[in-house]
Amino acid sequence: TWDACQEAVGSGDVINAGSSGIGVREGWWYPKSLEAMCPGLPDYKALLEEGCVKALATAETEPNAQFVAAPADWITYVDETIDAFGFEIEPITSGSSGALIATLKGAYDRQQPIMGWGYSPHWFFDKAEGDYVAFPAYEPACFTDPAWGPIADKTHDCATPSGFLWKLMNRDISLKAPAAARIYYLFTLDARTVADGMERVDVEGVSYDQMAADWVDANETVWRGWLK
Template structure:
């Protein structure tokens, strides 16, 4: 579905152990605990956006405190994480936004990765404008009217065109193709990361400036900066098949978990627990908000959530 993700969030993203649709490419990094058969160790891939950090934080806390595992984490970009998972350098990815080409390669063809089930959260990528601007200019929420507002969205970085702000080039994005296919007078500008994009969005909002941005749900920032989605041409199955000619909206994607095949079969209680790990968008946002806005460490946020939600997580534990 695989989905730029304030000083507080930047600090959270920089945490070494647990640092949403770009992390540094760390595909050469591995954990001595990954694929360690017969030992109570688990290695989890951590994506760079805070929602995915929330997943891993809670899973790690419960694996360690309830099941007695040693948990290691590795931060890798979305696509390279599949390679690491296939090779056993990590045991599980807990939030994937949709990579059908990787699924075919590693699940269908090689058999080195297995599906781990639904995370319980539905992800959606889209284009958004601040609600204060949409209320003043209601027609901006139809893509056909975007060229009318290109000048309002122009920045120093957009080369005389309107700016469409993206996060990291490593995220799932069709935006350059969409701009071309729909004939829009816009330039895609990458902020570089979720943290940088959030900083920019908050600055725009503070100054009440208009902006157009690639963004995604679930994401805690909507609670701080209300945004309204721009309607793109309706998504239809297969409309994104040619990445150079995409002219449709992003789908709504039930986010999925994936496991190394050996871990899925021989991972014991850890694999059983992660298969049963399933929570809601609101639950994920609660933890993400604690990490990004309240400045709790991922471990502190997970501990607080676990304390308040025992009836939920007890059902995830193996019998």
């Protein structure tokens, strides 16, 4: 998490080697078709309406709406957000990232109402016709100061932080292998490349090693620049 990364860099044992160039976003994702059942989306206030709650309710969660949550070991603050806004929503934890995607994609393909944890870069969320619920923009005080934000006595009444993936490296290793550290400093990718690679692994069944080898073969002009 961001806090853990900041703590690691602050310890002096870890170096922040800069942005990877990979822009990331995560949050409450839904298919665009849901907007017909939840007028007002992507504004979060639409989730407070009875009709929207009913549209997202399932036999497992009714009378509450269902939210397809990420695996339990992911830090998403969904429970805190539900509590902050008083949503009538029950999060159903996914057993794995694969199960999360399968549930959301299955409902999307069947054109059924669904909402759950989404993130980019990812081949499904980047290609599907969907959007993210619009919460108030994130600021650090949102997670610590109940007076911040639209809900006066609650924290987490805002969106999830977004930005770029940062590159971290062990300080001792960077001193022992300065040439490798320099390559790491120069290394960048883009979100599209990451999403395409994930799709090859998840959908086509290509191994990580093969996917990486194919990228190296196709991008010699890129990685050669990191070696100069």
